[in-house]
Amino acid sequence: MPVCRPLFAVRLTSLIITAAGGAYALFGGSSSEAAELPAKTLVYCSDASPAGFDPAQYTTSVEFSAAAYTVYNRLVEFEHGGTKVEPGLAQSWEISDDGLVYTFHLRHGVKFHTTSYFKPTREFNADDVVLTFERMRDPANALRVAYPAVFPYFNDLGLAKNLAKVEKLDPYTVRMTLNSVSAPFLSELAMPFASILSAEYAEQLIGAGKAADLNRYPIGTGPFIFHSYEKDATIRFDGNPDYWKPGVVRVGKLVFEISTDPAVREQKLKDNECQVMSYPRPADIASLSADPNLQMPHQVGFNLGFLAYNTTHKPLDNVDVRRALDMAIDKQAIIKSVYQGAGQAAVNPMPPTQWSYDASLKDAPLDPARAKALLAKAGYPEGFELTLWAMPVQRPYNPNARLMAEMIQADWAKIGVRAKITTYEWGEYVKRAHAGEHDAMLIGLTGDNGDPDNWLGVLLGCSAVHGSNFAKWCYKPFDDLIVKARETNDMAERVKLYTQAQHIFKQQVPFTPIAHSTVYQPLRKNVVGFKIDPFGPTQFWNVGLR
Structure with missing residues (x-):
């Protein structure tokens, strides 16, 4: 199923709504009778x-499958199996003419779960929305103080700085105010990180001194x-x-x-x-x-498997070293052995079906001799040692990380780079990677909201260096373009800015794109x-x- 057209339609629709300051509504009220x-x-x-x-x-589909899309809802949702944004717990909304104020009208009659560990005394209302976002926005929020946690997507998307206020106007109306225009904002609110919590349940957990149980015993709608x-x-x-x-x-x-x-x-x-x-x-x-x-x-995957270089670790802070490692990898051999016909070589930091993808960019040719020369120029004529992390689990963007790591290890050995393959249990793997313990690591992303910022900002932006920017790469000329693109609703201007950013990416090589796969x-x-x-x-x- 091609993804390109629906994604464009989502973004264009959002832009029209924002520019017009219009309202969006679909489903009516909620059913009060148990099915x-x-x-x-x-x-x-x-x-x-x-x-x-x-x-x-969290940032992986493991937690999203087991929690976000089973236990929870969001203010807005992506349509089932698609990319269009539609009403969720908000049944309608308006966007101000300047694109900075979003007013959400909440659905009536929505019930939180009744379980052995929580029995709600009220239905969903504005207090739950305010608690959900204030917890991520405000370090002094009572739930965040009682249960300290990090919120990688909220930070990676720049919302920690851009979401100025979340206000309850009445029990079923919430107003969110941004510091600057954010073209992807509505789509971001449909992502799993924005799942709505029960403020009543949070208050109960805080009172019992068990706020961390929020992560063990979830309550949603x-x-x-x-x-x-x-x-x-x-x-x-x-x-x-x-x-x-x-x-x-x-x-x-x-x-x-x-x-x-x-x-x-x-x-x-x-x-x-x-x-x-x-x-x-x-x-x-x-x-x-x-x-x-x-x-x-099956369908063409909206995904990217890649090899991230920790640019805060020597010698990976040297662009010539990263270029050498990149051009020594035989991608076609990996596609053949690892993906076995169910993948295509990746060139850019986003899939070809993403609007603003620059098809004019090409990979550097496979050239071990040139790679060795670049290492010598960088001061490593005899190569060096590094750790190469391989995911312990299978993902659409990488069906066999261990085999891929072994093939990269062999490729790098030809230029004198000695890679030690390392892995951890999946949760530990991601946790340690967020902390920057790796040298080079295999990882990937399946797109979250259909906007280029989801790739370029989340994987490579300065605000994401403690989250999903596993290259730990903060490069101001690149980041300035991403921030500027995020803050305009002009589609043509956004495409121009993202195109420039992709060219910088290819010059600086913070990670090596490996493949996009077909999902079965x-x-x-x-x-x-x-x-x-x-x-x-x-x-x-x-x-x-x-």
């Missing part, structure tokens, strides 16, 4: 354990209610009979069975022990597609309503069993 859910259990063979259930703290979690084994959810949007919840129970081994996940799928499976190995695509009991939807989703034949999320998480909205 009778089918007595069916859907089992998902997941590949990794979530580090927690507080979406604001979403389609599924958290039941239990056994690390590295099982997550259990109950369908939410009080969900505000009719028809979305189509099973009584949802279970995540966790296994890091894709062969185990595949066998469980074939044995009907699970009905949905994450991340098949490329080598297994043909056999899974041929199985008469399975279906295999194995399902049992009796699964209905499933759509591949272009932004990566596995969602179970509207998913049922025949």
Whole structure:
């Protein structure tokens, strides 16, 4: 399914709305009657354990699948399986003529989950929205003081500096004021980090001295209610009979069975022990597609797998060293062996289907001799040693990080660079990478909101050096372009600025783009309503069993 046109449409629509100061509304009020859910259990063979259930703290699809899109909602949502922004907990909104003030009119009758550990006494209202964003915005917020946490996406997107005020105008109206225009703002509010918390639950946890339980026992308004979690084994959810949007919840129970081994996940799928499976190995695509009991939807992935160089570590702070490492990597061999026909070589820090992508840019040719000369020029004629981190899990953008690391290790050995391959459990891997412990690391991103800033700002901006900017690269000529592009609604001007930024990226090589992959989703034949999320998480909205 091509992503390019819908993404452009989302951005253009948002621009028109912003410029006109218009209002947007879709669904009406919420249903107050509990639905009778089918007595069916859907089992998902997941590949990794979530580090927690507080979406604001995380940046990976593991937590987004297990929390953001099961337990929670946001003010605005991306349409199921698409990129268009539509109403969520806000049923309508207006944007001021100057693009700085967003007024959200909240949905009435939305209920928070009732569980063994929390029983709400009121429905969702403006207090919950204010708490959610003030916690990320204000270091003195009571919940943040009681439970200190970092919010990488909120910071990476520049919202920590740009979100000036979040105000409750009445129980069902919230006003957000920005310091400067932010073209992607509405799409950013549909991202998982903006999942709405219960202020009443937060107050209860603070009073009991258990604020950290927010990350262990989540409460939201979403389609599924958290039941239990056994690390590295099982997550259990109950369908939410009080969900505000009719028809979305189509099973009584949802279970995540966790296994890091894709062969185990595949066998469980074939044995009907699970009905949905994450991340098949490329080598297994043909056999899974041929199985008469399975279906295999797939689409071009809106993703990028890359190799980040920690530019705060010597000698990776030297651009000639980074260029040498980049031109020594045989990408075509990696595409053939790692992606096995389900990927294409990446050139830029965003996929070709992203608007503003500059197709004129090319990779430096594979040239070990030239790479050795660059190392000598940089003062390393005999090469050097470094750590090369390989992800412990499979992702659409990298189906076999260990093999990729071994191939890069062999390529670098030809120019005298001695790489020690290192890995950690997934949550620890990401945590240590945010802290900058790596030299070079394999990582990637599946786009979150369809805006170029999601790639260039989140992966390479100065505000993201403690978050998803794993290159730890803060380069003012580049960052100035990104900030300027974020602060204008002129589409042509944004394209021009992002094009200039991509040229700087290719000159400075803070990371080596490796590949964009095709996403395959194995399902049992009796699964209905499933759509591949272009932004990566596995969602179970509207998913049922025949």
